[in-house]
Amino acid sequence: ETGFEEGQTLWPQQADWDFLNEIKATDGITSYLTRMRCMVTSEENAVFSEAAIRGGYSKELKEHFPGCLDSGRSFSERDPALVVVGGADPASGSGTSEAAEFAHVVLGAPRGRKDERLWLIDLFSGKIPMITGAERSGECADKKSQVGTIIYRHRKYTAKTTFVERNSQQQAWIDACRAVAPSVSVRGHHTGRNKVDPEVGVESMAGLIEAGLLRIPYKTPADKRLADRLIEQLVRWPDYSASDLVMALWFCVYNLGNRRHRITYSRLKDYRALARPLAPAPSEDEEDGRAVA
Numbered sequence: 001e002t003g004f005e006e007g008q009t010l011w012p013q014q015a016d017w018d019f020l021n022e023i024k025a026t027d028g029i030t031s032y033l034t035r036m037r038c039m040v041t042s043e044e045n046a047v048f049s050e051a052a053i054r055g056g057y058s059k060e061l062k063e064h065f066p067g068c069l070d071s072g073r074s075f076s077e078r079d080p081a082l083v084v085v086g087g088a089d090p091a092s093g094s095g096t097s098e099a100a101e102f103a104h105v106v107l108g109a110p111r112g113r114k115d116e117r118l119w120l121i122d123l124f125s126g127k128i129p130m131i132t133g134a135e136r137s138g139e140c141a142d143k144k145s146q147v148g149t150i151i152y153r154h155r156k157y158t159a160k161t162t163f164v165e166r167n168s169q170q171q172a173w174i175d176a177c178r179a180v181a182p183s184v185s186v187r188g189h190h191t192g193r194n195k196v197d198p199e200v201g202v203e204s205m206a207g208l209i210e211a212g213l214l215r216i217p218y219k220t221p222a223d224k225r226l227a228d229r230l231i232e233q234l235v236r237w238p239d240y241s242a243s244d245l246v247m248a249l250w251f252c253v254y255n256l257g258n259r260r261h262r263i264t265y266s267r268l269k270d271y272r273a274l275a276r277p278l279a280p281a282p283s284e285d286e287e288d289g290r291a292v293a
Contacts, residue, residue, distance in 0.1 A: 091103075
C-alpha cells in the first residue's frame with residue numbers, strides 16, 4: 001500500500017493535474033515525460049514523432065510536418081458517410097498495472113479512393129470488468145464493462161465491424177459479445193509477427209501520421225486531454241508499458257487496409273513521401289523567436 005489513491009499526483013499541493021497538463025500543453029508530451037516521469041526519449045529515435053503528430057518544424061528531424069491535430073472537431077463528431085470500424089484491446093483480471101487497461105478506438109474512413117485521411121472518432125481506456133451480471137443474464141449491454149463498451153460504441157457509431165484482439169483467452173471476449181448482441185459484427189484480430197512487420201505492423205502507421213492523414217480531434221480542453229492519452233502512448237512506442245490505445249488503433253487501421261479496397265499496405269509504407277517540407281527550415285533568429293528583417 002502506498003497511501004495514494006489511484007490517479008492522484010505524488011505531491012498535489014505542488015503539482016496537481018492542472019499544473020501537469022499545462023506542462024504537457026506548453027512543452028509537449030516528450031518534454032513532460034522526460035522532466036516529470038524520467039522517461040527519456042528523442043524525436044530522432046521515436047517511431048512516432050510528436051512533431052509529426054502536432055505539426056510544425058522539428059529541430060531534431062530538420063523537417064516540417066503538416067500535423068494530425070484537428071482543432072475544429074471534437075470527439076464523437078463524425079461525417080455519417082464514413083465507413084466506421086472499432087478496435088478493442090481487452091484486459092484480463094482486475095490488475096493494477098497500466099498494462100491491465102482495456103482500450104477501445106473508433107476510426108472512420110471515407111468511401112472511395114480520393115480522400116486518404118482516416119478520422120479518429122472516439123477512444124477509451126480504463127480498468128473496467130470484462131462483463132457485468134446484467135449482461136450475463138441476457139440484459140442490455142452496460143457501458144461500465146469491456147463487452148458493454150464494445151457493443152455500445154459499435155451501435156452508437158454504426159460501425160461496420162469491431163475487431164478484438166484474439167490471442168489465447170481473449171477469444172472469450174469475442175464469444176461474450178456475440179452472446180450478448182448477436183447482431184453486432186465482432187471479429188478477432190490475431191496478433192503475432194504481423195505486429196512487428198514493417199509494412200503492415202504497428203510502425204507502418206508512422207507514414208500516415210507523418211503525412212498528416214490520421215485526423216485526431218483537438219478542439220476543446222476535454223478533447224485535448226483525451227487525445228493526449230493516445231499521443232503519449234504513440235510517442236513512447238514501443239517502450240511504453242501502456243500501449244493499449246496504440247494497439248486498438250492499429251487493429252482499426254490494419255483491418256481497414258485488408259478489408260477495404262481504398263488502402264493497400266504497399267502504398268502505406270510510401271506515405272512518408274507525402275510529408276514533404278512545407279517551407280524552408282527557419283533561420284536561427286526565427287527559431288529563437290526574434291524578428292528577422
